[in-house]
Amino acid sequence: SGKKADLLVRHAGQLVTVAGHSVHPKRGQELTEIGIISDGAVAVSDGVIIAIGPTAEVEEQLEIDDSCKIINADGKVVLPGLVDPHTHLVFAGSREHELEMKIAGMGYLEILARGGGILDTVRATRAAGREELVQAGRKYLDQMLAQGTTTAEAKSGYGLTVEDEIKTLKAIQELNTTHPVDLVATFLGAHAIPAEYKGEPDGFVRLVMAEMLPRVAREGLAEFCDVFCEEGVFSVEQTRQILLEARKLGLKLKIHADEIVSLGGAELAVELKATSADHLMEASDKSIRLLGQSKTVAVLLPATTFCLMGKKYAPARAMIDSGVAVALASDFNPGSSPVNSMQIVMGIACRQLKMNPAEVISAVTINSAHAIGRAAEVGSLEKGKKADLVVFDAPDYRYLMYRFGTNLVETVVKAGQVVIG
Numbered sequence: 001s002g003k004k005a006d007l008l009v010r011h012a013g014q015l016v017t018v019a020g021h022s023v024h025p026k027r028g029q030e031l032t033e034i035g036i037i038s039d040g041a042v043a044v045s046d047g048v049i050i051a052i053g054p055t056a057e058v059e060e061q062l063e064i065d066d067s068c069k070i071i072n073a074d075g076k077v078v079l080p081g082l083v084d085p086h087t088h089l090v091f092a093g094s095r096e097h098e099l100e101m102k103i104a105g106m107g108y109l110e111i112l113a114r115g116g117g118i119l120d121t122v123r124a125t126r127a128a129g130r131e132e133l134v135q136a137g138r139k140y141l142d143q144m145l146a147q148g149t150t151t152a153e154a155k156s157g158y159g160l161t162v163e164d165e166i167k168t169l170k171a172i173q174e175l176n177t178t179h180p181v182d183l184v185a186t187f188l189g190a191h192a193i194p195a196e197y198k199g200e201p202d203g204f205v206r207l208v209m210a211e212m213l214p215r216v217a218r219e220g221l222a223e224f225c226d227v228f229c230e231e232g233v234f235s236v237e238q239t240r241q242i243l244l245e246a247r248k249l250g251l252k253l254k255i256h257a258d259e260i261v262s263l264g265g266a267e268l269a270v271e272l273k274a275t276s277a278d279h280l281m282e283a284s285d286k287s288i289r290l291l292g293q294s295k296t297v298a299v300l301l302p303a304t305t306f307c308l309m310g311k312k313y314a315p316a317r318a319m320i321d322s323g324v325a326v327a328l329a330s331d332f333n334p335g336s337s338p339v340n341s342m343q344i345v346m347g348i349a350c351r352q353l354k355m356n357p358a359e360v361i362s363a364v365t366i367n368s369a370h371a372i373g374r375a376a377e378v379g380s381l382e383k384g385k386k387a388d389l390v391v392f393d394a395p396d397y398r399y400l401m402y403r404f405g406t407n408l409v410e411t412v413v414k415a416g417q418v419v420i421g
């Protein structure tokens with residue numbers, strides 16, 4: 001007898017805890033240490049993990065009465081709820097018409113320069129009301145939860161006016177309070193130069209800094225500020241200006257860095273002590289070295305490279321060997337990655353980034369939690385952490401990456417509640 005649990009998940013064939021790294025993200029060799037307990041169990045009270053270990057030991061410590069819900073994991077794999085640290089969740093419309101253009105060889109930046117791409121979605125998002133954005137976002141979040149994502153970052157960036165950016169961030173806020181998936185909001189006002197500022201990028205940068213950022217900060221609508229630092233979009237200097245202002249206003253920083261052209265976004269992320277530098281397909285050797293010596297997490301988005309039909313994936317192996325803390329995300333958005341399944345991302349990461357299955361597990365749990373400042377609460381299964389976990393219909397954790405394109409989620413527990421299964 002002992003503590004009273006209201007939920008017990010027991011007899012997991014592999015209970016993957018990823019424990020012990022809530023203070024610092026995992027690097028190098030540590031990435032493969034994922035803390036597997038065979039025949040494992042997790043006990044929960046009030047949404048929080050109160051005991052974890054081999055089933056027999058956990059059951060010994062507990063008082064289990066009829067009010068305790070029991071899930072028999074039946075020899076299957078149990079992981080911490082997946083954390084997706086980079087999504088563009090809230091937008092209107094879709095861009096399937098770009099498929100033919102991309103197949104014909106038109107580049108992502110070329111489509112954007114012609115007023116399509118992100119700017120297409122900006123037109124649709126400006127025309128949509130907040131409720132319409134919430135409805136679309138809810139549908140995508142339902143899909144994500146059903147595929148094992150329990151915490152996600154969500155960016156604005158398809159409004160690009162003060163009011164439309166605020167509308168988007170309020171949609172994110174509403175989704176966060178009404179949907180089981182926990183969201184972390186990022187302001188990405190500097191995502192593209194909107195049509196009305198064509199040829200006048202500095203004017204738009206001023207709008208972002210002088211009007212959007214203060215309003216976002218005052219209303220407490222975002223925790224992070226991000227910039228799409230890219231050739232023909234925002235320069236390194238414009239990115240620095242925007243992020244310095246954001247930091248002054250109390251926001252934490254992220255950068256879309258070195259995605260298509262090696263501009264120096266990753267170096268800037270290190271210079272500004274950004275929480276994360278994201279994409280990094282074209283990261284230079286120097287920036288990999290700098291990232292390895294920094295606290296900035298590299299968020300890699302291999303589903304984007306796949307959907308862009310790119311040949312060059314982010315240099316994940318060189319990063320891991322240089323001590324960079326690597327996380328993985330979906331980049332879910334209507335253009336470069338209409339993918340919101342972390343299982344798909346995990347399968348691509350093994351095959352194209354050459355990350356080992358164990359490294360992938362760390363990169364979608366504790367390291368992705370670090371990439372959004374949530375590692376103290378989620379990202380691993382440990383006493384005192386939020387009871388977010390997923391039972392997968394798999395005999396071994398490697399089976400999750402080996403199988404590809406089938407949703408293997410059987411049960412999802414979010415804050416101690418069974419939300420799927």
Ligand code: NIG
Binds near residue numbers: 118121228256259331
């Ligand atoms: O992360 N690169 C910029 N932003 C997104 C794509 C947005 C879009 O194409 O709608 C990205 O890839």
Ligand code: FE
Binds near residue numbers: 086256331
């Ligand atoms: Fe992105």
